[in-house]
Amino acid sequence: MNKILASLAVVSALWIVRNLYVIFLQLPDEADQGAIYRIMFFHIPSWFVCFALFLTSGVLSAYAIGKRNFHADSLAVAATEVGLVFTSIGLVTGMIWARIIWGIWWTWDARLTWAFITFLIYAGYLMMRRMIEEPAERMRVTGVLSVFAFASVVITYKAIDWWRTQHPQPVLSIRTGGGNMDPAMEAMLYSNFVPLLLFAIVLVVLRYRQENNSREIEGLRRLAYSH
Amino acid sequence: MLRQTLAIFVKDLRMEFRGKEALNAAIAFSLVVLILFSFAIDPSVEDLKAMSGGLLWILFAFSGVLLLNRSFSREQANDTLEVLLSLRVSPSALLLGKSLANLVFILLVELIALPVFGVLYNVNILQQPLWLLFTMLLATWAIAIIGTVFAAMTVNLRLRELMLPVIVYPMIIPALAAAIQLTTLALNNEVPTGDNLIWVRLLVGFDIIFTALALGLIDIVLVD
Numbered sequence: 001m002n003k004i005l006a007s008l009a010v011v012s013a014l015w016i017v018r019n020l021y022v023i024f025l026q027l028p029d030e031a032d033q034g035a036i037y038r039i040m041f042f043h044i045p046s047w048f049v050c051f052a053l054f055l056t057s058g059v060l061s062a063y064a065i066g067k068r069n070f071h072a073d074s075l076a077v078a079a080t081e082v083g084l085v086f087t088s089i090g091l092v093t094g095m096i097w098a099r100i101i102w103g104i105w106w107t108w109d110a111r112l113t114w115a116f117i118t119f120l121i122y123a124g125y126l127m128m129r130r131m132i133e134e135p136a137e138r139m140r141v142t143g144v145l146s147v148f149a150f151a152s153v154v155i156t157y158k159a160i161d162w163w164r165t166q167h168p169q170p171v172l173s174i175r176t177g178g179g180n181m182d183p184a185m186e187a188m189l190y191s192n193f194v195p196l197l198l199f200a201i202v203l204v205v206l207r208y209r210q211e212n213n214s215r216e217i218e219g220l221r222r223l224a225y226s227h
Numbered sequence: 228m229l230r231q232t233l234a235i236f237v238k239d240l241r242m243e244f245r246g247k248e249a250l251n252a253a254i255a256f257s258l259v260v261l262i263l264f265s266f267a268i269d270p271s272v273e274d275l276k277a278m279s280g281g282l283l284w285i286l287f288a289f290s291g292v293l294l295l296n297r298s299f300s301r302e303q304a305n306d307t308l309e310v311l312l313s314l315r316v317s318p319s320a321l322l323l324g325k326s327l328a329n330l331v332f333i334l335l336v337e338l339i340a341l342p343v344f345g346v347l348y349n350v351n352i353l354q355q356p357l358w359l360l361f362t363m364l365l366a367t368w369a370i371a372i373i374g375t376v377f378a379a380m381t382v383n384l385r386l387r388e389l390m391l392p393v394i395v396y397p398m399i400i401p402a403l404a405a406a407i408q409l410t411t412l413a414l415n416n417e418v419p420t421g422d423n424l425i426w427v428r429l430l431v432g433f434d435i436i437f438t439a440l441a442l443g444l445i446d447i448v449l450v451d
Contacts, residue, residue, distance in 0.1 A: 120397045131390065145377075
């Protein structure tokens with residue numbers, strides 16, 4: 001298992017290095033935006049990874065509270081933590097792009113606002129987890145919170161359709177039917193999504209194991225105290 | 228289910244109206260915040276009308292959470308939550324009854340704070356009374372149902388009073404955003420049309436989705 005994880009990590013790292021080479025040295029500057037458009041190759045895939053992780057977390061949480069399954073609970077919290085890292089990457093890369101293109105770091109349009117709200121809700125989820133010591137109660141309470149929290153992910157995703165936002169409209173051909181983006185650039189976007197997702201999976205599995213171990217140690221400690 | 232809901236609702240109302248502790252505190256709090264607004268903004272400007280919805284709903288949400296914190300902690304003193312559950316009161320009836328009681332409490336605070344706001348800041352609150360009432364009912368229900376579920380979730384935490392607002396405010400932002408827009412419109416004697424109808428849809432949709440989610444998930448929160 002360790003070998004598989006390590007090789008996945010190496011593959012994703014090498015893949016990203018290869019992608020960086022293509023992004024910086026082979027693809028030309030974009031016609032309107034110039035060099036800064038390259039941040040999109042990390043911005044958009046990070047959000048995809050983040051949405052995927054939060055979806056995983058929501059589904060696993062629902063499963064965990066339905067079946068009282070602690071493994072699903074550990075996996076859900078691992079996915080949420082890694083998801084929060086990718087939310088931060090998405091927010092920061094977006095802000096850097098905005099500083100160059102719009103001249104401001106932040107604007108309160110629907111997409112940005114809801115991305116920030118999503119960040120806050122999942123941060124609240126992680127705070128709640130630290131406050132509840134009893135594992136079964138922690139699973140029930142934070143599991144329900146995770147299911148609720150997913151609503152904000154859906155709103156974040158749909159915000160550019162529901163409101164007129166300053167955030168750019170969808171450009172990928174899966175959303176628009178094509179023609180908005182150079183195919184080589186779009187291919188690069190997907191090609192960067194895969195190693196980021198692989199890397200996220202490696203992190204999730206590592207955190208999942210830690211979470212499981214810490215719960216077992218907690219249980220053993222409680223057992224020791226009760227004697 | 229309906230009888231249980233009604234019983235819980237009446238019980239919570241009776242408990243609160245006997246002492247009126249939380250209600251009095253929430254009303255006093257809302258008046259204090261109303262005074263603070265006059266320092267935060269220039270109360271004479273015309274722009275105040277454009278901000279009135281935002282000011283009001285910040286006030287309502289803040290005093291609302293004060294009341295919500297009491298909703299389940301009220302049961303803690305004598306462990307009455309366990310008693311209720313072992314009497315086979317269904318968790319969803321418990322949630323519904325408590326949410327309705329909280330709806331009444333928060334609406335009461337709003338009905339006192341709103342006219343005071345109107346008088347102090349020279350805003351005519353009766354220009355679109357029906358739209359205002361519609362907004363207040365639906366948005367307050369959103370605060371009440373989400374707040375009550377999360378109050379049940381946080382009741383055993385050490386930092387209960389702190390954690391409840393931290394998770395409730397981000398969750399209710401869609402409803403609050405809609406309420407702020409619709410209230411500002413109503414206080415400027417406008418009816419939501421065209422683009423603004425999204426806020427009506429958002430508010431109604433939010434209420435339906437989260438009421439269903441809350442009723443579906445409360446069993447897991449309360450029963451183990």
